[in-house]
Amino acid sequence: MAGNRKIAVLSGKGGTGKTLISVNLAAVAGKSRYIDCDVEEPNGHLFLKPFPLSEETVAVRIPVLEEARCVGCRKCADFCRFNALAFLKGKPVLFEEVCHSCGGCVLLCPAKAFSERGKEIGRIQRGPSGSVSVTTGILNPGEASGVPIIRKLLEDAAGEESLPVFIDCPPGSACTVMESIKDADYCILVAEPSVFGAHNLAMVHRLVKLFHKPYGVVLNKCMPGENPSAAYCLENEIPVLGTIPYDKELGLLNSEGSIASRENSRYESLFSDLLRTVYLEVSNEAASDS
CATH class of the missing domain: 3.40.50.300 (P-loop containing nucleotide triphosphate hydrolases)
Structure with a gap:
């Protein structure tokens, strides 16, 4: 049907x-x-x-900054439309609570200063009724x-x-x-x-x-x-x-x-x-x- x-x-x-x-x-x-x-x-x-x-x-992927690689170009913060990245004292600071795990900062960073880690956000349960x-x-x-x-x-x-x-x-x-x-x-x-x-x-x-x-x-x-x-x-x-x-x-x-x-x-x-x-x-x- x-x-x-x-x-x-x-x-x-x-x-x-x-x-x-x-x-x-x-x-x-x-x-x-x-x-x-x-x-x-x-x-x-x-x-x-x-x-x-x-x-x-x-889980979702969250960016991790390697500060030694960062050149302070601000491309990551300018790209982020969710304001999850802010520049303080010449370095990006991540507010992971509002990060949407788009991966844009990782892709855009010319110095390859970002990697990613997994972050558990919840779970799924399955069963019969x-x-x-x-x-x-x-x-x-x-x-x-x-x-x-x-x-x-x-x-x-x-x-x-x-x-x-x-x-x-x-x-x-x-x-x-x-x-x-x-x-x-x-x-x-x-x-x-x-x-x-x-x-x-x-x-x-x-x-x-x-x-x-x-x-x-x-x-x-x-x-x-x-x-x-x-x-x-x-x-x-x-x-x-x-x-x-x-x-x-x-x-x-x-x-x-x-x-x-x-x-x-x-x-x-x-x-x-x-x-x-x-x-x-x-x-x-x-x-x-x-």
Whole structure:
């Protein structure tokens, strides 16, 4: 049906139900892959509880200066757009917390004063949860960017030929989100029924349009009455893939770290219907591109 299509789930802020939808779609999909790209605060594993786990560290390359070779030309500092290099007393000083490991200073230095060393920035955990293959990225506290970990996470899905892949993105619209969706075949935008929810929906809506990604919206925590996010979808002709009601039982299962679709047939039906709608959208987009 959807084959190895990569489906990214994102939202303009945390707490909208992005992980709720991601883990339940993966659970009802049968054999599938779930990738948690919210590397600063991953929580999909709390629901899926993969076991046994394997772990791999992720490192980046950081420049190391051999001061005796430096001729004070400033080419390295002038090149660095992240201000990770500053000149003090005629010598470059590295602020490795903001270094993006581009390697430009090493390549540009005419005196070959820079070499590189490895720096561990986090880790990746892998394990099964029933029929779901779970991959989780974890960024070490204090690190500036989780992009290298996300790149490594998505390598896991790059060669996948048969499984649907569900990418649980970080909240917001920063670089980590862009990295998470850049190879996605379809994006699910999750929004709450409030003015603030509509504002954050507009933010990620602009992002997926910028990346020319096909997309649809899931409205979560819906109650009778005014729904600014639904109104935004109507005004902007955005397809609404499904609505999830504000439901005490669903909230309780979620707070207990349970996969709702595995615990209750009503929620299994809800998320299965949502998945079929998403698969249909993915298939329609694939057909229109061919």
